[in-house]
Amino acid sequence: MSNRRRFLRKLSASFLASGMFIGNSSAAFSKSKIDHTLSEADFWEEIRNGFPLTRKRVYLNNGTFGPAPYAVSQAMNACLEEINSSGEYGHFDQERAQLAGFLGVETDELSLTHNTTEGINIMVWGLPLNKGDEVILTTHEHVGNGLPWLNRAKLDGIIIKTFEPQDTQAKNLEAIKNLINTKTRVIAVPHVTCTTGVVFPIKEIADLARSKGIYSAIDGAHGAGTFNLNISELGCDFYAGCFHKWLLGPVGTGFLYVKKELLDELQAIQVGGYSDDGWDMTSNPPALYGLNPTAHRYDYGTQSRALYVGAAAAAKYHLEIGKDKVEARIKDLNEYLYLGLQDLGSKIQILTPAEKESRIAMISFKSELKDFKELGNELAKNGFRIRQVPESGVNAIRVSTHIYNSKSEIESLLKAIEKILG
Numbered sequence: 001m002s003n004r005r006r007f008l009r010k011l012s013a014s015f016l017a018s019g020m021f022i023g024n025s026s027a028a029f030s031k032s033k034i035d036h037t038l039s040e041a042d043f044w045e046e047i048r049n050g051f052p053l054t055r056k057r058v059y060l061n062n063g064t065f066g067p068a069p070y071a072v073s074q075a076m077n078a079c080l081e082e083i084n085s086s087g088e089y090g091h092f093d094q095e096r097a098q099l100a101g102f103l104g105v106e107t108d109e110l111s112l113t114h115n116t117t118e119g120i121n122i123m124v125w126g127l128p129l130n131k132g133d134e135v136i137l138t139t140h141e142h143v144g145n146g147l148p149w150l151n152r153a154k155l156d157g158i159i160i161k162t163f164e165p166q167d168t169q170a171k172n173l174e175a176i177k178n179l180i181n182t183k184t185r186v187i188a189v190p191h192v193t194c195t196t197g198v199v200f201p202i203k204e205i206a207d208l209a210r211s212k213g214i215y216s217a218i219d220g221a222h223g224a225g226t227f228n229l230n231i232s233e234l235g236c237d238f239y240a241g242c243f244h245k246w247l248l249g250p251v252g253t254g255f256l257y258v259k260k261e262l263l264d265e266l267q268a269i270q271v272g273g274y275s276d277d278g279w280d281m282t283s284n285p286p287a288l289y290g291l292n293p294t295a296h297r298y299d300y301g302t303q304s305r306a307l308y309v310g311a312a313a314a315a316k317y318h319l320e321i322g323k324d325k326v327e328a329r330i331k332d333l334n335e336y337l338y339l340g341l342q343d344l345g346s347k348i349q350i351l352t353p354a355e356k357e358s359r360i361a362m363i364s365f366k367s368e369l370k371d372f373k374e375l376g377n378e379l380a381k382n383g384f385r386i387r388q389v390p391e392s393g394v395n396a397i398r399v400s401t402h403i404y405n406s407k408s409e410i411e412s413l414l415k416a417i418e419k420i421l422g
Helices: 003-018 040-049 070-086 093-103 116-126 143-156 169-179 202-211 305-321 323-342 372-381 407-421
Strands: 110-113 134-138 159-163 184-187 215-219 238-242 254-258 362-366 387-389 396-400
Touching: 070 305, 093 110, 093 254, 093 305, 110 116, 116 143, 116 215, 116 238, 116 254, 134 143, 143 159, 159 169, 169 202, 184 202, 202 215, 305 323, 323 362, 323 407, 372 387, 372 396, 372 407
Parallel strands: 134 159, 134 184, 184 215, 215 238
Antiparallel strands: 110 254, 238 254, 362 396, 387 396
16 A cells, blocks of 8 residues: 555544544534434424425425435535635545445445446446447436446447336346347346336346346446345445435435455546555656555545535434335335326326336326326426426326325325316
8 A cells, every 4th residue: 555545544534533524423413313203294294394395396306306404414514614614625434434334335345426327437437348248228228327338339339238117027037038148248227217217126137147147237326215225135246326316415426336356347447546556656667556455446536525424414314214214105105196196097197117016216107188298397387396207208207205205295296187187
């Protein structure tokens, strides 16, 4: 290890030990204390009160962005104040460890990125692929997963194979099996599709990939903060995600999980400060002695510690509620919405699977009575923030529900849809 790296690690450790930067202080999290003695209705209303999110409209677009609770902004503000008063921005080793624990991975397996797309690009360009190698994706990819793979196909000649998401986990697993051949090198599907909220059986997909000597590289943008997620238990090789959606953390924070034994197979293409394990420009010839022996090699240079303090505060917030309780609430709201949409009968077509295992937090639908853009605009005028889904020709309305939402809000949405459609 270089003397520079030893010095920086020692400096960071001394800051953490001195408490110079706000991490787990009670002040930073004073508004995140959860009263579990309340009735269920009062409990979730109290949770809603912990968000600055406006009540002037009903926010049903968490799949795009998850508004943060007061606890997150408090932690970030305290950190920024300390940084700007001390002049020391420090590092986020402590927050990385907290986030790794939340995700169920080892700290050395976690790279902290700016968003899911950055993590996906690290996977796409770092994997040892050659011209003619095949990668399996869906026809319902987010631009953040689809475009990087298409770009590598264009530049390096890899071949993209796709399948249409099915309405059960068993059918989706079978669809992937049917595309595998001797040229298949990667299965790169989303944990949850951004279009219709289909949940893929990632553990079974990872097991299948491993049995065939194929990499599993998962787009996990909708995984952290919905499921009681433990990435290690999924068994996938790589998993990219973010903290600004369902985890309710700040924009500009993401992560990439890299299975420890694959660190030397996933090449670090872009490197910089903290990626190395020693380098020297004064030697002849100049030398790079090696890369950081952990997944930290993939994140480099100066990053905002306050953002990752915010991400860690969001994780702590979920833990104080209970990851299992968060998942149960999300599923309960999703089921309530699904049944309500079913009651609208032939006025709408629900695109999200009926199978409970194949959905968790988002439902998409459309109607033959109104164009999806017109319906979406009408809902917006009625005070509902939803997402229109033009991707892959889905042409639908997507509704995302999270812990700050209520069943009364869902009921008001259903009434508005029925009124608009006539």
